[in-house]
Structures are given as C-alpha cells and as structure tokens.
Amino acid sequence: MNCDAIENLIQRSLDHELPDALRRPLEAHLASCPACRALHGELAGLLASLGSMAIEEPLAGFEERVMEKIRREAGPRGEAASAAVVALYVSMGATALLLAAAVLLGDAGVPDLLASAWRGLLGFLGDAWVLQAGYDLLAGLVPGGILSIPDTAAAACGMTALAALLLGLRRLRAPELKYADH
Amino acid sequence: MEISDQDLIQRCLSGRQDAFAALITRYQKLVFRVVTQMAGNTGEVDDLSQEVFLRVYRSLGTYRSEYRFATWLIKIATHVCFDSFRRRRPVALEPEDAAQVSDPRPGPDVALAESGDLDDLRRAVQELPEEYRAPLVLFHQQGLSYRELIEVLNEPESIIKNRLYRARRMLREKLIPQKEAMPT
Numbered sequence: 001m002n003c004d005a006i007e008n009l010i011q012r013s014l015d016h017e018l019p020d021a022l023r024r025p026l027e028a029h030l031a032s033c034p035a036c037r038a039l040h041g042e043l044a045g046l047l048a049s050l051g052s053m054a055i056e057e058p059l060a061g062f063e064e065r066v067m068e069k070i071r072r073e074a075g076p077r078g079e080a081a082s083a084a085v086v087a088l089y090v091s092m093g094a095t096a097l098l099l100a101a102a103v104l105l106g107d108a109g110v111p112d113l114l115a116s117a118w119r120g121l122l123g124f125l126g127d128a129w130v131l132q133a134g135y136d137l138l139a140g141l142v143p144g145g146i147l148s149i150p151d152t153a154a155a156a157c158g159m160t161a162l163a164a165l166l167l168g169l170r171r172l173r174a175p176e177l178k179y180a181d182h
Numbered sequence: 183m184e185i186s187d188q189d190l191i192q193r194c195l196s197g198r199q200d201a202f203a204a205l206i207t208r209y210q211k212l213v214f215r216v217v218t219q220m221a222g223n224t225g226e227v228d229d230l231s232q233e234v235f236l237r238v239y240r241s242l243g244t245y246r247s248e249y250r251f252a253t254w255l256i257k258i259a260t261h262v263c264f265d266s267f268r269r270r271r272p273v274a275l276e277p278e279d280a281a282q283v284s285d286p287r288p289g290p291d292v293a294l295a296e297s298g299d300l301d302d303l304r305r306a307v308q309e310l311p312e313e314y315r316a317p318l319v320l321f322h323q324q325g326l327s328y329r330e331l332i333e334v335l336n337e338p339e340s341i342i343k344n345r346l347y348r349a350r351r352m353l354r355e356k357l358i359p360q361k362e363a364m365p366t
Contacts, residue, residue: 011347015321042358043350049303050322056218056227063206066235067199073236 001025006036014043187251194242202242205251206235212252213259219319220263222308230266234259249333256324257334260316267312306356314349317342 001009009026012018018026030037185204193201210231217230237258245254307315316335320326326334331342 011350014350015343015346039354042354046303046353046357047322047350049300050307050318053219053300053304053323055215058210058214058231059228062210062228062231063203066206066232067203069232069236070199070202070239 001029003033003036006030006033007039010036010040010043013040014047188247191242191245191247191251194239202239205238209252209255210235213255216256216259216319216324217263219307219323220260220312220315221266222304226266230262231259234262237262250330253326253330253333256320256326256330260320260334264312264316302357303353306353309356310349310352314345314352317346318349318353321346 006026006029009018009022009029012022013026030040187205187208190201190205190208194205213231213234214227217227217234221227221230234255238255241258245251307318310318317331320331320334328339328342331337332339335342337345
C-alpha cells in the first residue's frame with residue numbers, strides 16, 4: 001500500500017471508521033514509514049489539542065440577560081395574543097346574547113343589542129376590519145327588515161367563527177409561546 | 183428528579199418562561215463552547231450566545247423531538263456563527279486559496295508563539311473557511327456523530343467526510359511547518 005492510500009486510512013482512523021481488517025496493514029506501514037508515522041502523530045496530536053483549548057465561560061447573569069430580551073421582545077406580541085383570546089370570549093358572549101335576544105325580544109330589540117355586543121368585540125380587535133364590515137352589513141340589513149332574526153343569529157355565529165379564525169392567524173404569527181409571566 | 187428537555191420544552195410552549203430559563207441554565211455552557219470554538223474569543227461570544235437562545239426561543243415550536251435538543255441547539259449556534267462570519271467578513275476564501283496563502287515558512291511571530299501552541303492552534307482553526315471549520319469543531323471538539331453532523335450542517339455524509347479530511351490537512355499545513363522550524 002502506498003503512502004497516499006495510507007493517508008486515507010489515517011484519516012479514516014481519525015474518523016473512528018477504520019475497519020479492523022485495515023488496522024493491521026496501517027500499523028505495519030506506520031512502523032516502517034517515518035513520513036506516514038509523522039503524519040499520523042501530527043494529526044492525532046493536533047486533534048487531541050483541539051479538545052484542550054480553553055473555553056470562555058458564560059458571564060454571570062447570562063440567563064437573566066437573555067430572559068430580559070425575551071420579555072422585551074415578547075411584550076407586544078404577548079399583548080396581541082392575550083387580546084385575541086379575550087376577543088374570542090367576547091364574541092362568543094355576544095353571539096349568546098344575540099340568540100337570547102332573538103328569543104326574548106323579537107326583531108325590535110335585536111339591533112341595539114347587536115350594536116352594543118359587536119362594538120364591544122371590535123374594541124378588542126381594533127384592526128379587525130373584516131368584523132367591522134360584517135357588523136356594518138348586519139346593522140344595515142336587520143333594521144331594514146331584510147334579515148330575519150334567525151338569519152341574524154346565524155350571521156352572528158359566523159362572525160364568532162371569524163373571530164376564532166383571526167385568533168388562529170394571530171397565533172400563527174406568534175406560535176412559540178403564550179408569553180405568560182410566572 | 184431532573185426534568186427532561188422534552189418536558190421543559192412543552193412547558194415553554196404552554197407559556198412557562200421559567201422553563202425556558204431552565205433550558206438556558208442547562209445549555210449555556212454548551213452554547214458558549216460551540217460559539218467560542220466556531221467564532222474564537224472575539225469579544226462577541228456573549229452576544230452571539232444570547233442570539234442563539236433568542237433564536238431557539240423564537241423557533242421552539244419547530245423543534246422535532248426525534249433529534250436531541252442539544253443537537254438542535256448546536257445547529258442553531260452554528261448558523262448564528264455563520265451569519266456572524268458573513269457580516270464580519272463578506273469575502274470568504276475558497277479552501278484552495280486558503281491553502282495557497284498559508285505560508286509554509288515560519289512567520290515572524292513563530293518564536294513568540296512557541297510557548298503558545300494552543301493559541302496558534304486556535305488561530306489556525308479560526309482561519310479555516312467556515313465550511314471546513316464547522317465539521318472539525320463539531321466532530322472533534324463537540325463529539326457529534328456523523329448522523330448529527332448531517333442534521334446540523336444539512337449536508338450529505340460524503341461531503342462532511344471530505345471536508346473533515348481536508349480540514350485536518352489544512353490545519354496540519356498551517357501548523358506543522360512552524361513547529362519544524364522551531365529551535366530544539
């Protein structure tokens with residue numbers, strides 16, 4: 001085996017991948033070839049030294065500095081996620097209120113309740129223009145007698161589902177954590 | 183009983199920041215080790231290590247449990263270092279060029295470096311092109327397996343083996359001629 005082939009075996013031995021069958025030929029060559037023996041010794045020595053290199057230790061307070069950055073970064077997104085959760089509950093409440101009003105009050109009382117409930121929801125979802133458009137549509141159709149009470153209730157349920165969808169989209173934008181403080 | 187990494191990750195994902203703090207405590211030394219070995223003691227180690235944990239935090243939801251958490255962490259640390267190298271040194275030498283410019287003759291500082299062989303070694307590792315430095319550091323200093331190197335570096339095993347082979351040769355070419363010239 002020539003020296004080029006032996007270098008390949010040396011490299012494989014450094015990878016811990018030299019088959020037993022090739023170990024003896026390698027050792028025999030190293031015993032008789034000073035150049036390859038030097039190569040093997042130098043490479044093995046260098047790699048052993050790699051493990052003895054001094055490593056910088058984390059400075060005191062490292063963990064706290066990272067957590068502080070995380071808290072700062074999490075702030076606005078955490079608030080958005082929390083607002084979305086509240087918005088979902090409010091929208092569900094608004095739907096329940098609307099359904100109850102449909103049963104108890106009839107057509108006349110529904111538009112006012114509808115307005116209060118959905119204004120409350122929109123207060124939490126300030127940028128939810130889709131919900132605003134939905135509300136405007138309902139607010140226009142119900143008083144005009146175009147939509148019946150069951151239609152209105154169904155639309156309200158749809159808007160609740162939409163609120164849940166918006167919540168899901170927000171969670172996708174901030175999927176990792178809920179940023180709760182403990 | 184120590185809480186497993188998986189449990190800590192689940193707690194993080196359910197909003198427990200204290201669980202992430204525990205992960206930092208558990209792995210900060212590992213991250214510092216990888217960053218120091220990849221980037222050298224450049225004064226940036228603390229900042230880069232912080233960046234590693236911030237990236238881990240942001241992408242914790244994408245962690246796949248079939249890999250060791252430590253391996254995933256090392257992968258992120260490696261990429262943070264790569265990004266740092268690119269910002270710091272826009273033009274990287276090709277390995278062939280690097281081999282050519284490494285002067286085999288002893289440099290003017292050889293005598294001074296005689297008592298600081300590890301400093302020479304550290305400098306030589308830092309001078310390796312990053313695609314050669316990464317497998318060398320991760321395999322020989324961090325003890326990663328080939329399977330883990332494939333995951334961390336996102337390269338096939340044949341390329342990783344070839345780079346390791348060449349990285350060791352480059353390291354030797356940079357360092358051994360100096361030693362030979364030293365007075366005995």
